[in-house]
Amino acid sequence: MKIEKMSFEESIKKLEEIVKELEDENISLEESMEKFEMGIKLSSNCLKKLNEAEGKIEELTRSEDGKLVTRELDLEKEN
């Protein structure tokens, strides 16, 4: 599976597997370089996912024609 398409959960799981594989002393230099590179890619994917969410609070309502719409919700103002 392509790393960019992996979910956070999947990436973290794969990362932990890579740590285990690298801990094996019999792994060749080439293989360990590959694993290392993949590990770096996975962890940057995780980091990307952590920063992906938009960071906002919205209210879901229906517009006049019945369509679902969102608008910024300011709870300080609501009260």
Place this chain on the structure above:
Amino acid sequence: MKDSSTLKSKIYTVSELNLEIRKSFEEGYPDIWVEGEVSNFYFHDKKHMYFDLKDESSKIKVVMFHGSNKNLLFNIEEGLHILINGYISVYEKRGEYQIVAVDARPVGKGSLILAFEQLKEKLEKKGYFDLIYKKNIPILPRRIGVATSIGGAVIRDIILVLKHRFENFHLIVRDVNVQGATSSDEICEAIDDLCQYGVDVIILARGGGSLEDLWAFNTEKLAERIFNCPVPLISAIGHETDYTISDFVADKRAATPSVAGQLVILNKTEAMENLKRINKRISSLIISKIAMLKKEINFLIKKRMFIKPETLLNKFNQAASEFSSKLIENMKKLIRTRRGKISGYRQLMDKKNIFKKIYIYKMVTRNIDTRMISNMKNYLNLSKSKLKLMLESLREKNPVAVMDRGFAIIYKAEEDKSIRSINEVNVNQKIRIMLRDGILNAKIFDKMYRKLKLGIKNEN
């Protein structure tokens, strides 16, 4: 026998009598409360209820019409101990008197509690609470949906928790009444809306309250909606001690709305630290791997032949030239002896004994040939086994085996001496890189001083 016409009393028709009895019963018992156990319960077309109410020694018929029983929260069922409010009437068609119930309530516990228990049991039997149907709550949802009242403290509590855990959380709030007659239907609608809009997880939330206050979360309709909801759902209703049907059906129950905030998304700081820890670990593993290989190489380098691979060739050249010079020497020696002997034979030759001499000469020559050949053979054998030994030791220390593990030997382009320090070459100088399967001709375009153990730097 007297004629009926002579009777002073009024003669009724059956209908008249039953009608009069009905009237007197209805007037005499217009509002009564009676308590007993339900038996022979019959729910006709799920509309009108017919049953007997009995005690140890007596029973009475009861009818509860749809208009009255549709408001009951709990189900009247066989064996249930209930208190009924209503009036006595007569079903004239059969001349049977019965209680027409307008209200009923369970004895010993509240209607709501009973209704809750009955629904819980029913749904449990249907498998609504089974773990196999529980969906996993994602640890990193991009959009979090919440169905709650935006007027209350609950949404603020959730937001507060989320702010601490994950600064860039994305919350979609669907405002909904969480109390009142229509609230249950509204909550179902809110769940549908959130699913339709697209969220990764839904929190159903409400603050604490009485069983009656929380009733919207104890209906069968909502239970079904939650059970069939394609999005993972967390039920966060009331306080820790409050349990609702939605808590049981939901994929996860949060003891309070604040707890829901903790369950719905991972702690970002912790996640970042965990990532850092993993990064450090894989970097240190690769560094130690390289250090280990470096050590191995250093060991091999200490063996002289690896400093100058050409010394190996020299050894072979030496052996080869030794071999050939010895060969030549031997040949010369043989030729000398042969020549000496031939001149000796010449002197021995005379005309008299010419045939005898020729014979002797032949014999001697043959002897010499045989000796020479066996000498040569011996020498060749000796050289062969020497070569074999050398090849074996070469195989052991073979630089190619090391190259198989990712190492290369670098030479200056114009020299056969391998380089071991970046000081030995200059920028733009040509080099040759020897790999196991060939040679790369390259040019230095940059030089950086760096110790090997810092070769892979851990970025934090």
